[in-house]
Amino acid sequence: MTSSPTPEDGTRPAHTPPDELHASLDSRLAPAARTWLAEALDTAATCSGPHEPYPAWEVRLAEAGRRCGSAHADAVRVLILRAARADMAALTRVYHHGTADERRAVLHALPHLVAGPEAVPLVEDALRTNDTRLLTAAVGPYAARCLSAHTWRHAVLKCLFTAVPVDSVADLARRARGDTELARMLGDYATERAAAGRPVPEDLYRVLALTEPEPASEPEPASEPASEPARHPVADLPGKESRCASSTPTSI
Amino acid sequence: MRIFDPHIHMTSRTTDDYEAMHAAGVRAVVEPAFWLGQPRTSPASFLDYFDSLLGWEPFRAAQYGIAHHCTLALNPKEANDPRCVPVLDELPRYLVKDQVVAVGEIGYDSMTPAEDIALATQLQLAADHALPALVHTPHRDKLAGLRRTLDVVRESALPPERVLIDHLNEPTVKEAKTSGCWLGFSVYPDTKMDEKRMVAILRAHGPERVLVNSAADWGRSDPLKTRRVGDLMLAEGFTEDDADRVLWRNPVEFYGLSGRLNLDVTVTEATHEGNSVLRGGG
Numbered sequence: 001m002t003s004s005p006t007p008e009d010g011t012r013p014a015h016t017p018p019d020e021l022h023a024s025l026d027s028r029l030a031p032a033a034r035t036w037l038a039e040a041l042d043t044a045a046t047c048s049g050p051h052e053p054y055p056a057w058e059v060r061l062a063e064a065g066r067r068c069g070s071a072h073a074d075a076v077r078v079l080i081l082r083a084a085r086a087d088m089a090a091l092t093r094v095y096h097h098g099t100a101d102e103r104r105a106v107l108h109a110l111p112h113l114v115a116g117p118e119a120v121p122l123v124e125d126a127l128r129t130n131d132t133r134l135l136t137a138a139v140g141p142y143a144a145r146c147l148s149a150h151t152w153r154h155a156v157l158k159c160l161f162t163a164v165p166v167d168s169v170a171d172l173a174r175r176a177r178g179d180t181e182l183a184r185m186l187g188d189y190a191t192e193r194a195a196a197g198r199p200v201p202e203d204l205y206r207v208l209a210l211t212e213p214e215p216a217s218e219p220e221p222a223s224e225p226a227s228e229p230a231r232h233p234v235a236d237l238p239g240k241e242s243r244c245a246s247s248t249p250t251s252i
Numbered sequence: 253m254r255i256f257d258p259h260i261h262m263t264s265r266t267t268d269d270y271e272a273m274h275a276a277g278v279r280a281v282v283e284p285a286f287w288l289g290q291p292r293t294s295p296a297s298f299l300d301y302f303d304s305l306l307g308w309e310p311f312r313a314a315q316y317g318i319a320h321h322c323t324l325a326l327n328p329k330e331a332n333d334p335r336c337v338p339v340l341d342e343l344p345r346y347l348v349k350d351q352v353v354a355v356g357e358i359g360y361d362s363m364t365p366a367e368d369i370a371l372a373t374q375l376q377l378a379a380d381h382a383l384p385a386l387v388h389t390p391h392r393d394k395l396a397g398l399r400r401t402l403d404v405v406r407e408s409a410l411p412p413e414r415v416l417i418d419h420l421n422e423p424t425v426k427e428a429k430t431s432g433c434w435l436g437f438s439v440y441p442d443t444k445m446d447e448k449r450m451v452a453i454l455r456a457h458g459p460e461r462v463l464v465n466s467a468a469d470w471g472r473s474d475p476l477k478t479r480r481v482g483d484l485m486l487a488e489g490f491t492e493d494d495a496d497r498v499l500w501r502n503p504v505e506f507y508g509l510s511g512r513l514n515l516d517v518t519v520t521e522a523t524h525e526g527n528s529v530l531r532g533g534g
């Protein structure tokens with residue numbers, strides 16, 4: 001049995017330029033799947049005008065898992081969406097008509113297909129779920145670029161609540177830096193956990209460190225001048241020593 | 253003992269059930285769309301339900317290391333409510349989804365003309381989408397219901413080897429077997445079949461094309477009945493291979509006819525502190 005996509009596999013399509021994605025898929029897909037993909041992309045690229053009831057490429061999008069294997073489905077679906085030049089109306093329709101897997105693929109496609117904030121409602125929809133596969137995809141590069149500060153902070157907190165590794169949060173260090181409101185929310189959450197006698201997720205301290213106004217040591221290149229960390233709420237938090245022992249990320 | 257429950261309504265069950273099922277050997281389930289107990293009044297509530305069977309429920313199942321697929325349909329009971337029937341027009345866009353492994357559960361409830369139409373229409377939808385069909389037999393007037401069901405199946409575009417006739421019992425098993433369809437048995441605490449009678453049927457009719465399910469739902473039912481049948485089979489002289497055939501290979505073969513069965517599931521840590529299912533509304 002092959003394993004299901006790891007979180008890393010699941011987030012890569014949002015971070016990889018589509019042409020690279022295509023080349024890498026072509027080298028990994030079985031011959032029949034590669035042929036199917038080529039035809040699906042062709043269908044998507046040539047579909048134009050009115051369709052009854054939906055364009056044919058939407059069926060290709062739905063069946064990508066069984067045609068190419070679940071490990072490759074996210075990348076395949078991103079490529080189909082790009083080939084179809086899916087606009088906001090199409091993205092919104094296939095998201096709402098989609099299975100959780102298809103919705104995840106739409107989220108991965110957003111940074112490649114949508115320039116402005118018009119797809120934020122789709123990200124917000126995914127962030128309202130408790131499905132960690134959707135949450136992980138929702139906090140990708142598009143969210144980093146377009147989410148308001150309030151929504152983004154709640155997204156980060158939700159990751160901590162649902163054990164989505166904060167490594168999934170795109171551009172975390174840049175957006176967290178100097179965010180005193182996020183630091184306050186994290187501190188309150190840590191206090192709440194400690195008061196209940198529960199371990200504080202290790203990821204919480206990582207994000208908290210990143211909220212310092214000066215670049216924190218972890219995510220920055222070595223060329224940055226190392227500065228003495230400022231006085232920070234992390235030092236005052238209770239229960240810092242009781243790390244979550246079972247912070248193994250769910251891999252679905 | 254590896255178990256595939258080919259008919260169970262997990263939407264109505266708790267995470268305790270998932271945990272107990274995994275401990276009992278259940279590694280795969282198929283959840284047929286059905287009546288929720290409270291009648292629906294519009295297609296929209298079907299669509300939310302279908303979305304849940306393709307989204308949240310497989311996610312919940314995966315948290316417990318169980319592969320989840322579904323069958324979708326307008327159930328026979330609600331086929332009688334004209335407010336619900338338009339969901340038939342929405343079914344085609346759902347029947348192309350990766351995790352849909354059959355059209356179902358369809359069949360008869362009260363054997364009305366509206367049920368005739370819904371059954372025939374959905375058997376055709378199954379044929380159009382290269383899917384098998386899960387057809388249940390009615391609780392009341394079961395033998396007559398079976399005969400009428402088999403007539404409609406014979407007139408359909410779907411060959412019998414792509415049809416699973418469910419909720420069978422002693423009076424209906426012989427005719428169902430002669431039809432060439434797959435044979436489903438639901439083992440319940442006090443209605444339908446029990447495990448002793450199930451094992452007797454297996455002895456009399458053999459394990460070929462037989463599937464055993466718990467059909468567990470919101471009523472009095474037990475999601476571990478599949479395991480009970482397996483245990484009793486072994487206790488009464490059936491081989492491990494017989495039990496594996498009935499409880500795993502037969503359902504894999506039947507739903508595998510869809511070409512969409514994917515039994516790979518990453519076993520996740522169900523007791524994880526941060527588990528989003530355990531965290532409920534978090």
Ligand SMILES: [Zn+2]
Nearest residue numbers: 284286357467
């Ligand atoms: Zn049922």
